[in-house]
Amino acid sequence: MSLLKVNNLKKYFKEVKAVNGITFDVKKGEVFGLLGPNGAGKSTTISMISTLFNPTSGEITYNGESIVEKPKAIQQKLGVVPQEIALYPTLSGLENLKFWGHAYGLRGSELNKRIEDISQVIGIKDRLKDKIEKYSGGMKRRINIGAALLHKPDLLIMDEPTVGIDPQSRNHILDTVLKLNEEGMTIIYTSHYMEEVEYLCSRISIMDMGEIIASGTQEELVDIIKGQKKINIKLDHVDDTLISIIKTIEYVEKVETHENEMILTTQNGENIFKDLISKTAETESNILSIDIKKPNLEAVFLHLTGKALRD
Amino acid sequence: MLSIILLRLKKLKGEYYVFLIMTALSLVLAFIFSSAYNSDYTPMVLIVNNDDSAYSQKAIDELVNSDTFNYKIVSYDKATEEVRKGSALAAIVIKENFGESIDNNNTPTLGIIKTKNDRDIMVLQSIMNSITSKMISNIKIAQNTADYIGEITDANKDELFKKAYDNAVKGWKYQKTININVSTLEADTELYYDNTIHSIIGFSLFFSMYTIVFAIGEILNDRKYRTWQRILVSPISKTSMLGGNLVVSFLVGVVQIVILFAASQFLFGVDYGSNFAALATILIVFIFTVTSLGLFLSGIVKNHAQLSALTPIVLTSTAMLGGTMWPLEIVNSDIILGLANITPQKWAIQGVKALAVYNEGFEGIVTPAIVLLGMGLVFFGLGVKLVKYD
Structure with missing residues (x-):
C-alpha cells in the first residue's frame, strides 16, 4: 500500500529545472532511497514533500490527501531531518528537543518521556544539558535526527543525514534508521553515498539532473547491467x-x-x-x-x- | 505561538547579559550625552566698542553682568580674526552712533559677527535684545526723572540722571525673574529648552531602538541556523512564527524602555509629569512602531550581517533628523523639519516632551500617537509582505 505518491513533480527556479517531472511512490513500512549525486534534485524533492516549497506543477499525496492543498494536516505526521543542522546553537540539546517537541504539540510529562526515550535511541543522553555549539558534528547530527522523532511521525524524511560526520556516528545513525524501520516507521532516505542506500533501502530511485533515471529494488537496478x-x-x-x-x-x-x-x-x-x-x-x-x-x-x-x- | 514565545524567552535568558549591557550602555550614554550638553563650558563673546559714549559703556556693563557668556573687549580686526578661527563664539559690534541714536530717540544698532547659527547664537541674540531694551528703558526713565525733578528743583540734572539710572537698574535687579520671562517673550520665540530632559528622552529612545530592531532581527539568525525552514515544515503556522517573534521583541522593548525611563526619573530626577497612562500609551505605540520597523528592515535584508550594517545607518540618520540628539526647535531648515515628520523619533519625543516638559495630559500625545501608530501599521504590513519564508 502506497503511503506517499509523487506524480510528475516539477520545480523550476527561473530557468533552472531543479526537479523535472519525477514520479515514484513510497510504500508503508519501507525504507525508500533517493540516490544521486550532489545537485541531482534530491533535496528539492524532499523540500516539496516536507511542504517547505510548493511544486511548480505535479502532485504529492499522502494517504490519498494532497500535501500541497493541506500542508498543516500532514506536517504533524511527518518527521523531517534536514540536510543541514537545524538547531539553536546557544541552547542545550535538551532545550532544543523540548522546543521541537512543543512545536509538534507535546507537553509536560509526555514530552519529557519522549525526550528520555529519544535520547536513548540517538545515544546522547549524557550530554543533553550541554549547549549544541559545544557538540561534535556527529552529536549535532544525532540531535538533529532526535528532534524529528519526538512526535512519533508516520513518515520520516531524512535528507543526507550522515554528511560530514565520523564513521562511529555514521554507523550509529544507520543502525538507528534500521531500528526505526523495524518498529514500523516508513522512511525516505536520500544520499549520495551508494553504500548507505544499498545497506538501508528496500526500493530505490536514482536521480540525476532533476530526473529519475531508474527505479526499483536493488536487484532490479543491478539487473540493468546484468x-x-x-x-x-x-x-x-x-x-x-x-x-x-x-x-x-x-x-x-x-x-x-x-x-x-x-x-x-x-x-x-x-x-x-x-x-x-x-x-x-x-x-x-x-x-x-x-x-x-x-x-x-x-x-x-x-x-x-x-x-x-x-x- | 506559545512555542515560539517560550523559545525566544529561553534564548533571551541565555543571552541576558547582552540585554543588560545594551540597557546599561544606553543609560550611561544617555547620561554622558546629556551631561556633555550641560557642561560648565561657557563660550567667549568678544565686544567691539566703536562708540565712545556713556551709553555704550552702560551696555557693556549690562552684558558683562550676565553670566551666560564670557566677554572680552577687543578691536574689530582682532574680533573678526578670533571668530573666524573659532576661538570665540561671536563678536558684538557697538556701532559708532549707538549713544547718539538713544539720545535722538532712534533705535540703536548692535552688530554680530558670527560664522554659524546655532543655539548659543540664538541665546546671545536674545540676551542682546533684552539688555538693550532694558538699558534704553532705564535711560528713558532716568532722563524723564532728571528732567522733571530738575525743573521743579535746583538739583543738578546730571547727578539726578545718574541716581535715577542706578535706581532703575536696581529695580530691574529686584524683579530679575520676571525680566527673564519678559525678555523671552520679547525675543518672539517659543524656545523652551532643557538639555537634560531632552537628551535623556532622546537618547533613551534612540538606544532602545537598537535593542528592539535587533531583537526582531533574530528571525534572520533563524534562517542562518536553518531552524526557520524547520519550523516552516512543522505544525507551527507562519502567523504564530512571526507573531511569537514580534511579541517577544515588543516585550524586550517594553522592559528596556521601562528601565531607561525609570532610571532617568530616579537617578537623574527627570519628571515625566503626572499622567502615567499617557506616558505608557505613547511609549507602547512607539515600541510597536519600532518593532514593526525592525520587521520591515529584516524583510528587506538577506541576513543578520546585512541588518547589522543597515540598522545603524537607518537609526542614526532618523535619530538625527527626528531630534533625538538636539531639539528640533533650534533647527531652521524647512527641509530637515519636513523630513523629521517621517521619523518615528520625532513623534515619540514630541509626545513624551508634551508630558514631561509642557505638563500636558492625553491631549498632548494624541497626534504623536496616531502618527506613530500609522507608521507602525505601514511598517508592519510591508514587513509581513517582505519577510522571506523559503
Whole structure:
C-alpha cells in the first residue's frame, strides 16, 4: 500500500529545472532511497514533500490527501531531518528537543518521556544539558535526527543525514534508521553515498539532473547491467603492449589503467580468466592479484549516466 | 505561538547579559550625552566698542553682568580674526552712533559677527535684545526723572540722571525673574529648552531602538541556523512564527524602555509629569512602531550581517533628523523639519516632551500617537509582505 505518491513533480527556479517531472511512490513500512549525486534534485524533492516549497506543477499525496492543498494536516505526521543542522546553537540539546517537541504539540510529562526515550535511541543522553555549539558534528547530527522523532511521525524524511560526520556516528545513525524501520516507521532516505542506500533501502530511485533515471529494488537496478562485471588486476608493471593485448580478449568492453592496476569492464567476466592469464604471460608483466567486483548501484549509475556518483 | 514565545524567552535568558549591557550602555550614554550638553563650558563673546559714549559703556556693563557668556573687549580686526578661527563664539559690534541714536530717540544698532547659527547664537541674540531694551528703558526713565525733578528743583540734572539710572537698574535687579520671562517673550520665540530632559528622552529612545530592531532581527539568525525552514515544515503556522517573534521583541522593548525611563526619573530626577497612562500609551505605540520597523528592515535584508550594517545607518540618520540628539526647535531648515515628520523619533519625543516638559495630559500625545501608530501599521504590513519564508 502506497503511503506517499509523487506524480510528475516539477520545480523550476527561473530557468533552472531543479526537479523535472519525477514520479515514484513510497510504500508503508519501507525504507525508500533517493540516490544521486550532489545537485541531482534530491533535496528539492524532499523540500516539496516536507511542504517547505510548493511544486511548480505535479502532485504529492499522502494517504490519498494532497500535501500541497493541506500542508498543516500532514506536517504533524511527518518527521523531517534536514540536510543541514537545524538547531539553536546557544541552547542545550535538551532545550532544543523540548522546543521541537512543543512545536509538534507535546507537553509536560509526555514530552519529557519522549525526550528520555529519544535520547536513548540517538545515544546522547549524557550530554543533553550541554549547549549544541559545544557538540561534535556527529552529536549535532544525532540531535538533529532526535528532534524529528519526538512526535512519533508516520513518515520520516531524512535528507543526507550522515554528511560530514565520523564513521562511529555514521554507523550509529544507520543502525538507528534500521531500528526505526523495524518498529514500523516508513522512511525516505536520500544520499549520495551508494553504500548507505544499498545497506538501508528496500526500493530505490536514482536521480540525476532533476530526473529519475531508474527505479526499483536493488536487484532490479543491478539487473540493468546484468552480466557486466568489473575486474581489478594488479600487476608488477603495466605498459602499452599489455593494454593492447588485453583489449583483444573477447568480452572485454573497456580497459582503464591506474598506475600498476588495470580495471576491465566485461560481459560474462568469468569466461575471460583463461585468456587473461595466457595473454599476460606473453608479455613482460606479471599478475599480482585479481579481484572481481560485484555489480552495485555505483556501477548502475555509471552505466546510466557515464559518470561516477561523486563526480 | 506559545512555542515560539517560550523559545525566544529561553534564548533571551541565555543571552541576558547582552540585554543588560545594551540597557546599561544606553543609560550611561544617555547620561554622558546629556551631561556633555550641560557642561560648565561657557563660550567667549568678544565686544567691539566703536562708540565712545556713556551709553555704550552702560551696555557693556549690562552684558558683562550676565553670566551666560564670557566677554572680552577687543578691536574689530582682532574680533573678526578670533571668530573666524573659532576661538570665540561671536563678536558684538557697538556701532559708532549707538549713544547718539538713544539720545535722538532712534533705535540703536548692535552688530554680530558670527560664522554659524546655532543655539548659543540664538541665546546671545536674545540676551542682546533684552539688555538693550532694558538699558534704553532705564535711560528713558532716568532722563524723564532728571528732567522733571530738575525743573521743579535746583538739583543738578546730571547727578539726578545718574541716581535715577542706578535706581532703575536696581529695580530691574529686584524683579530679575520676571525680566527673564519678559525678555523671552520679547525675543518672539517659543524656545523652551532643557538639555537634560531632552537628551535623556532622546537618547533613551534612540538606544532602545537598537535593542528592539535587533531583537526582531533574530528571525534572520533563524534562517542562518536553518531552524526557520524547520519550523516552516512543522505544525507551527507562519502567523504564530512571526507573531511569537514580534511579541517577544515588543516585550524586550517594553522592559528596556521601562528601565531607561525609570532610571532617568530616579537617578537623574527627570519628571515625566503626572499622567502615567499617557506616558505608557505613547511609549507602547512607539515600541510597536519600532518593532514593526525592525520587521520591515529584516524583510528587506538577506541576513543578520546585512541588518547589522543597515540598522545603524537607518537609526542614526532618523535619530538625527527626528531630534533625538538636539531639539528640533533650534533647527531652521524647512527641509530637515519636513523630513523629521517621517521619523518615528520625532513623534515619540514630541509626545513624551508634551508630558514631561509642557505638563500636558492625553491631549498632548494624541497626534504623536496616531502618527506613530500609522507608521507602525505601514511598517508592519510591508514587513509581513517582505519577510522571506523559503
